[in-house]
Amino acid sequence: MVADSQPGHIDQIKQTNAGVVYRLIDTHGPVSRIDLSRLAQLAPASITKIVREMIEAHLVQETEIQDPGSRGRPAVGLMLETEAWHYLSVRISRGEISLGLHDLSSKLIVEDAVSLSVEDTQPLIERIIAQIDQFFIRHQQKLERLTAIAITMPGIIDTKRGIVHRMPFYDVCDMPLGEILENYTGVPVYVQHDISAWTMAEGLFGASKGARDVIQVVIDDNVGAGVITDGRLLHAGSSSLVEIGHTQVDPYGKRCYCGNNGCLETIASIDSVLELAQLRMSQSMGSMLHEQPLTVESLCDAALNGDLLAKDIILGVGTNVGRILAIMVNLFHPQKILIGSPLNRAAEILHPAITDCIRQQSLPAYSEHMIVESTQYNHRGTMAGAALVKDAMYNGSLLIRLLQG
Ligand SMILES: [Zn+2]
Numbered sequence: 001m002v003a004d005s006q007p008g009h010i011d012q013i014k015q016t017n018a019g020v021v022y023r024l025i026d027t028h029g030p031v032s033r034i035d036l037s038r039l040a041q042l043a044p045a046s047i048t049k050i051v052r053e054m055i056e057a058h059l060v061q062e063t064e065i066q067d068p069g070s071r072g073r074p075a076v077g078l079m080l081e082t083e084a085w086h087y088l089s090v091r092i093s094r095g096e097i098s099l100g101l102h103d104l105s106s107k108l109i110v111e112d113a114v115s116l117s118v119e120d121t122q123p124l125i126e127r128i129i130a131q132i133d134q135f136f137i138r139h140q141q142k143l144e145r146l147t148a149i150a151i152t153m154p155g156i157i158d159t160k161r162g163i164v165h166r167m168p169f170y171d172v173c174d175m176p177l178g179e180i181l182e183n184y185t186g187v188p189v190y191v192q193h194d195i196s197a198w199t200m201a202e203g204l205f206g207a208s209k210g211a212r213d214v215i216q217v218v219i220d221d222n223v224g225a226g227v228i229t230d231g232r233l234l235h236a237g238s239s240s241l242v243e244i245g246h247t248q249v250d251p252y253g254k255r256c257y258c259g260n261n262g263c264l265e266t267i268a269s270i271d272s273v274l275e276l277a278q279l280r281m282s283q284s285m286g287s288m289l290h291e292q293p294l295t296v297e298s299l300c301d302a303a304l305n306g307d308l309l310a311k312d313i314i315l316g317v318g319t320n321v322g323r324i325l326a327i328m329v330n331l332f333h334p335q336k337i338l339i340g341s342p343l344n345r346a347a348e349i350l351h352p353a354i355t356d357c358i359r360q361q362s363l364p365a366y367s368e369h370m371i372v373e374s375t376q377y378n379h380r381g382t383m384a385g386a387a388l389v390k391d392a393m394y395n396g397s398l399l400i401r402l403l404q405g
Pocket of ligand 1: 247256257
């Protein structure tokens with residue numbers, strides 16, 4: 001928190017203070033100006049000025065608050081005004097683009113998932129713009145003032161400059177996505193790696209809300225992790241990720257696209273898991289897996305119904321992921337480990353396998369109170385992007401643009 005008397009970068013201080021006040025109103029509202037002044041450690045005159053600007057911009061509104069014990073006149077409380085401001089959150093995954101219109105409370109107004117072929121030779125940037133245009137045409141009746149666009153995707157991404165250097169599945173080379181979309185739409189654009197953004201979303205709205213130290217593991221088309229340490233996302237604002245997917249678990253294992261052999265991703269990604277199941281089915285003719293087409297769902301259901309092969313495959317994923325997590329637990333001492341995966345359908349098999357492995361292989365004092373559970377959101381939705389917009393309001397960068405109109 002920055003004191004309002006401090007000299008120096010006035011604009012930066014104004015932005016930081018506005019962000020702090022906005023966050024406090026969001027988390028404590030309805031809240032009185034006096035309480036706000038105390039919570040923000042800002043002078044009452046500063047609070048009055050910041051709040052006046054937010055009310056004029058329709059970002060904050062006044063409401064009556066009645067203290068339960070008092071018989072006096074109700075006090076004036078402040079709360080956010082969120083319905084008149086919308087933003088678009090876009091998620092790109094293998095073969096699909098999801099577009100969600102949210103209001104500033106993060107509430108979803110409407111969401112579409114549309115096919116985005118990995119084989120199409122038209123440049124990806126053109127196809128993204130076309131999908132955004134069509135989304136706004138389809139839903140123009142519902143659209144209020146557009147404040148921002150957030151986009152999340154897998155790949156190697158320079159989040160500060162909004163450049164997507166490389167993506168899995170799509171042919172992309174140094175795509176200046178942020179700049180092109182900002183010029184095209186005139187609103188700020190936030191670009192972030194999907195697993196990092198999803199980790200932020202769980203921390204702001206989901207299963208790790210309120211936790212200071214969290215490891216979130218995603219086991220899906222790709223395998224990766226996000227780490228929140230002391231309330232902050234590790235590597236936020238850089239192109240780095242917590243690359244557990246490319247840590248070797250089998251020195252004699254399959255070749256990985258990263259150049260090494262036997263990476264966790266070559267063993268635990270959904271494609272690899274299904275490939276292994278297919279291979280082992282030929283040696284296990286009695287398995288229930290022969291009864292229907294092999295999918296993540298049928299694998300999980302067979303395991304839940306006691307099929308030994310299906311169970312063994314999911315336990316294997318748990319052990320391999322757990323081994324890497326045990327090292328991470330010793331590094332970060334998390335309160336919580338979140339698993340984001342379609343394999344959570346068989347969470348009652350997968351999670352204990354992960355927990356057991358961590359408990360056997362990490363410092364007991366670090367793992368005894370740790371909780372392993374499912375993420376609240378799934379891989380496909382647009383809540384990950386919602387976290388980027390919320391973060392930009394809280395750090396003041398987007399807020400200040402909205403205040404300036
Ligand atoms: Zn690799």
